[in-house]
Amino acid sequence: MHTNTAHCVRAVQAKDSRFDGWFFTAVLTTGIYCRPSCPVVPPKPQNMTFYPSAAACQQAGFRACKRCRPDSSPGSPEWNARADTVARAMRLIGDGVVDREGVPGLAARLGYSTRQIERQLNAELGAGPLALARAQRAQTARLLIETTALPMADVAFAAGFASVRAFNDTVREVFALSPTQLRARGRGAGTPTAPGTIDLRLPFRAPLHPDNLFGHLAATGVPGVEEWRDGAYRRTLALPYGHGTATLAPRPDHIACRLALTDLRDLTLAISRCRWLLDLDADPVAVDERLRADPLLAPLVDRAPGRRVPRTADAAEFAVRAVLGQQVSTAAARTHAARLVVAHGEPVEDPGGGLTHLFPTPEALAALDPEALALPRSRRATLVNLVGTLAAGELRLGPESDWETARQQLTALPGFGPWTVETIAMRALGDPDAFLPTDLGIRHAAAALGLPRTPAALTARAAAWRPWRAYATQHLWATGDHPVNSLPA
Incomplete structure (x- = not known):
């Protein structure tokens, strides 16, 4: 552009x-x-x-x-609406991969050489991966300088700088102020918080309709891992250097975010996870314009412009939960997930509420006894195959995933039908065009609106909604009377 x-x-x-x-x-x-x-x-x-x-x-x-x-400013919506190499690279840089693994680590995750990645990023963005990561470090540094009382040396290393000198030089160059001057400008903007806790505002492009976004996360939340408390969605986060909790509350012009981290080096990734979870980098004007062109969808869009797709903070976690949710109610899926959390999740302390565990990793779940699962035998096998594939690294779900390749790998696993694959593509991989024509709620909504009811006919009609069928799905789901469609009291 x-x-x-x-x-x-x-x-x-x-x-x-x-x-x-x-x-x-x-x-x-x-x-x-x-x-x-x-x-x-x-x-x-x-x-x-x-x-x-x-x-x-x-x-x-x-x-x-x-x-x-x-x-x-909000991130470019291109990086969440595309699955090409540049978009996947930008999502990985946003997750702090370059700071943790360097450019070779970024290239390895994408299956290219460092030279190829540098060439593609420079051609489209005018900067290579190191410069893009440096700009992100500068933003993280500013947040820490303005919102915490950390010594500047601690800020430098928490933001990912290799030295205090590099930190000082970058802050002066980017902001035309020294770190001390930058802190003086920001002083008094926030309220005192506990050590390791940071309050910030997550920007988004207006409009944003919070009801289904937060309603879905709250209604499907796994006890101990997620909760709705005092008007905010809260959850635990497993991070590279430690763990943390995120508290997210909708406001008219931003999302209020409080992060409590055991290691501040995880700040960049924690922010990225929260933005991804709430789909904050979407372009709602472009989405709504396309969907509004369908006369049967237009009233839904006009009633609730700016719907987002509720995603996940951890793609592997969501894949496990999608299997647990096959052909059962929301309440039953939460119960099954909660049992796994208590048995295999890592305990954490949460002074601010009722969060007790991190969701168990695929490695932890790979050792579970399938006979201990209160699931049908076929679903036990599906879950065991999934966690084994994830733990072995044969299936990687995350910012680096190519959406179509991931679909093919998931489809090849026993017990994975179109509903489960598309649910994972929509909420874990972030494909804005994922679509679930076999979903019962979608079929009921389609019938009520006068849309085709059969999956094949509905898919054909939905071609006009591309590439935003995941957002159309949110509008269709919202026609039902279900707790996922409204903010909790």
């Missing part, structure tokens, strides 16, 4: 927040870069140039605007 100069200029002049994260405006006369919705008076068009990423702006020598804080 950044190559369409006329389009970008119009978005900047209109201060259109819908395009925040899609591109960045660099101002030649001031040497700063902004998000399109920056509140300052727009510069003259001849003084603007446009870049596809904050990293590209920084690499070109521009510093971040102190008013609009472009580093904190």
Whole structure:
């Protein structure tokens, strides 16, 4: 999009927040870069140039605007709506893979050489993986500087910098302020919190309809791992350096997020997991425009614009839960999952509520006795095969997954039919076009709206909704009277 100069200029002049994260405006006369919705008076068009990423702006020598804080804009919706190599690389960089495993680790996860990955990212984003990861470290550093009282040396290493000197140089270069000056500007913005606890605001593109998003997460939450408390969804997080809890509450213009982490080096990944879980980088205007073109869907979209797809904080966890949920009620699926959690999950302490465990890893579940499962024999076999494949690394579900390859691998497992595969594709892999025409709730909604009832005919009709059929699914589900469709009391 950044190559369409006329389009970008119009978005900047209109201060259109819908395009925040899609591109960045660099101002030649001031040497700063902004998000399109920056509140300052727009510069003259001849003084603007446009870049596809904050990293590209920084690499070109521009510093971040102190008013609009472009580093904190929502992420580009492209990285969640695509499954090509660049999109998968961006999701992995967002998860902090480059900081933990380096560029070779990123390339290995994607099945390419480092040179190929660097070439593709530079061609599309104007910056390579190291520059993109550096921009992300700068954003994490700013959060820690402004929201905690950590010593600067601790901030540097928690944000992923190899040295305090690199931290100081990057902060000065990106923000045109020293770390101490940046902390002074942010002082008083938050309230005191316990050590290891950080409060922040997660931005999103408006509109956002929270009812089905939080309602689904609360209604299907696994006791001990998830809960709804005091108007917020809470859950435990298994992270590379430790564990944590996330508390997420909808607000009119942001998601209030409180993270309690045993190791602050996990901050970047924890934020990424929360954004992914709530589908915050979606482009609701584009989604709603496509779905509204169908006269039978238009009233649903007009009634609740900005629906998101509730996802998961851990793809392997969700795959296990999808198997447990085959052909049973929501309550029964929660009960089965809770038993696994108590028997095989790692205990954690939660001073703020009722969270007790991390969801068990595939490695922990690979050792379970199938006879101890209160499931039909065929479903026991399905679960055992799944966790064994995940534990052995033969099936990888995560940001690096190619959606179609993952579908094929899942379909090849015994007991995995179209409903289970598409459910995992939608909520664990994040495919915005996943569709469940065999789902009973979808078929009932289709019949009530006058849509075709048979899976084949409904799939044919739904071709007009592509590539946003997962969002159409949310609208169809919302026609039913079920707790997943409304915020808990």
